[in-house]
Amino acid sequence: MKVLAFDVFGTVVDWYGSIVREVTQLGLPVDPAQFALDWRAGYQPAMARVRSGELGWTRIDDLHRMILNELLAKHTIDMDEPARRALNLVWHRLAPWPDAVEGLTRLKARFTITTLSNGNISLLTEMAKRAGLPWDCILSAEVFRHYKPDPETYLGVCTLFEIDPQDMMLVAAHKDDLDAARALGCRTAFVERPHEFGPHKHLDLRRESRFDFHARDFQDLADQLSC
């Protein structure tokens, strides 16, 4: 195993907590928790519009912005263009989970660590720079012109590094992402992120025998991989 590819939103960074914090600070007349959940919930349908061909290739920054516009309209919130643009960039400013930087640093000593996210390159680069995420490489759906879980993304990483799927492991907090990678022969590590959707949502964190690893967090994964 040579390359660890990481899902990012929810797996490496806490989008829910970061958005709740910024929306609260802005004093928007909404429930910040619900606003964060609604923003994130718009993301799969938005990607589906690209997959269906209704929209051409669209970076996640622009999908996030479309969803934000709809949410602001729904709440009849008047916000000017610069403020919308600034709020939309909250996705570049997501905070890492407490174990992420140290865990990644340990894993990096033994493996090549790369993002494999639907987030665009500039988003992932800016996020890493702010948060100190020590990626060896930043790969994105934007490079492959396909969103996860399309096979082109996982296999694209293998092609770039000239490795077989079994020499790449996807690390993610989402079982559907892992299943898509596993179907192609990649290795898989599930990481528990019980509060990805806030403190009240019950998530399925059960250990699944089909995944190669099951870790509480990145430190635990580094322990299991003897890093």
Add this chain to the structure above:
Amino acid sequence: MKVLAFDVFGTVVDWYGSIVREVTQLGLPVDPAQFALDWRAGYQPAMARVRSGELGWTRIDDLHRMILNELLAKHTIDMDEPARRALNLVWHRLAPWPDAVEGLTRLKARFTITTLSNGNISLLTEMAKRAGLPWDCILSAEVFRHYKPDPETYLGVCTLFEIDPQDMMLVAAHKDDLDAARALGCRTAFVERPHEFGPHKHLDLRRESRFDFHARDFQDLADQLSC
């Protein structure tokens, strides 16, 4: 100015010295200096075969290997497949110039620093990991499916970061690379690398008023940019 994009071979790393060292250690029956120069000299003609359509898109690793095979044949050196593969990967192991890591670290504090190299992603990633080059992002001709100096490469960086060409600066030891970027409206910084082709080749290091900066090395560039 937000993004500094760096040429890599010759600008960040010393391909000549690194190849001379490895070829000498291997004890090949060749003049190591001439071997290094010949290997590098095969690179522009090899890219030209891709540009002309004679070859499909080919990563630099594979171009380097084609040239290596020709050189070994020319010198009638018998080398088995694993040894050829290992030697070809010398391009992943090139050593940085002495000022590179510290200079880049200073520049990174103020700018987003990315590679913009004809080297493939795995080559650049492995090189950075070994040498400790602190890139924010690794971009390559491989992502844009065009080699420098094709405009798609420089403009591709601007598109990914959603910036205008004047907000991006190319840093390179090669005036033709800088001229191609400058023609598109990018800023340019020339860096002197007097020994890129070894101690005996005379290089044109003259200051050109058309470039925005002229630096002795990356530390000098960081000084000039107040990093």
